[in-house]
Amino acid sequence: MCASLSRVAAHRSCGTWFVNRARRRYAAGGMIPLRDTVPSARFPIINLTLIALNTLCFLHELSLGDGLQGFIQTFGLVPARFHNGGAAEIGSLVTSMFLHSSWLHLLGNMLFLYIFGDNVEDRLGHLRYVCFYLLCGAAAGVAQTYAISGSLLPMIGASGAIAGVTGAYFLFFPTARVVTLVPIFFFFQIIEIPAVVFLLFWFLMQLMYGMVTISAAGEVVGGVAWWAHIGGFLFGMIAAPLLVPPKPARAGRVQGLSWRD
Numbered sequence: 001m002c003a004s005l006s007r008v009a010a011h012r013s014c015g016t017w018f019v020n021r022a023r024r025r026y027a028a029g030g031m032i033p034l035r036d037t038v039p040s041a042r043f044p045i046i047n048l049t050l051i052a053l054n055t056l057c058f059l060h061e062l063s064l065g066d067g068l069q070g071f072i073q074t075f076g077l078v079p080a081r082f083h084n085g086g087a088a089e090i091g092s093l094v095t096s097m098f099l100h101s102s103w104l105h106l107l108g109n110m111l112f113l114y115i116f117g118d119n120v121e122d123r124l125g126h127l128r129y130v131c132f133y134l135l136c137g138a139a140a141g142v143a144q145t146y147a148i149s150g151s152l153l154p155m156i157g158a159s160g161a162i163a164g165v166t167g168a169y170f171l172f173f174p175t176a177r178v179v180t181l182v183p184i185f186f187f188f189q190i191i192e193i194p195a196v197v198f199l200l201f202w203f204l205m206q207l208m209y210g211m212v213t214i215s216a217a218g219e220v221v222g223g224v225a226w227w228a229h230i231g232g233f234l235f236g237m238i239a240a241p242l243l244v245p246p247k248p249a250r251a252g253r254v255q256g257l258s259w260r261d
Helices: 016-026 045-062 065-075 079-089 091-098 103-124 126-147 159-172 195-212 226-243
Strands: 032-036 177-184 187-194 251-254 257-260
Touching (some): 045 065, 045 091, 045 103, 045 126, 126 226
């Protein structure tokens, strides 16, 4: 989620450094999810719209040329500015989650959103899902700003919101399985892994990296917003059950008396 201005300037570079970073950020121990085994009962219009919006915003970034850094500085989430700017900076919690620093940053986030988001939208409903997504992104951003409250570097990316989506998926679909590309020595195998195992392992890795990035002086270092991932995941687990629509009551009759269950 977090991208410094120096990384944003390297938008078009997707070399080995980005590959290694992506494997740490998006994959669990090098495992790459391909799809899940839970079909959606309804068309995920909101999830696909979010993917489209993120992509369009990134294409707009690519068109800015030398104006990109100023654009990111304006619409990214700058922790120091957020804590000192008051209500005027709240909008950056939303705008920052639609910006990305590279193609790999975008594609990694959208892969997770595509796999896990449709089912969460199916469970919550369209309107509740979009509200849930935005709330998760905002909560994740706030969590990271408290981890690096003095930073002047803008944070961008959808991974905090998507972490919230995976937190909801973790609760809603405990029996689901994730078809995963797993590196075994020099080869890759495609295997099905229980979703709870995959996502729990992913979360523990975020927690591990988050703890590692805290220096001895108590400051957070590094270029990935691990605490946004952690905060988003936990917020998603807490908020998702509260947003599940009530089941419609079934009317019936027992010995002439009306009842509902």
